[in-house]
Amino acid sequence: MQGAILRGLLGFEWRQQRRQLAFWGTLLILPAFSLVLVGTGYGPDNTAVNAPYVVAQSLGFLTLIAIFAITIFTASGALRDTEHGMRDIVRATAVSRVTLLAGRYLGIVLASCAGLAA
DSSP, rough: HHHHHHHHHHHHHHHHHHHHHHHHHHHHHHHHHHHHHTTTTTTTSOOOTTTTHHHHHHHHHHHHHHHHHHHHHHHHHEEEEEHHOHHHHHHHHSHHHHHHHHHHHHHHHHHHHHHHOO
């Protein structure tokens, strides 16, 4: 029974994350920045585009952007019930706290992985 509830919560959280502008912005911004970094020949003039130094710097820059995006995903998932006054109603249901948090966590991880894989 808890598995079915967890699947339902995970599906709900995935749909909630997909409705956010930050999710779609991440799906557009990260690939766009990576194309810009490669297309402009980011790095020193005498190094190749795929040199380890340039790749490490590019990944560091893209990771910084991804950290802010993941923070936005997490904040929306963590504060949703309190923000909309649903905390007491959600806690009055048959869903255990562990199942609820696992569904939220897995939904945020799924949205984050989708944003980073783009």
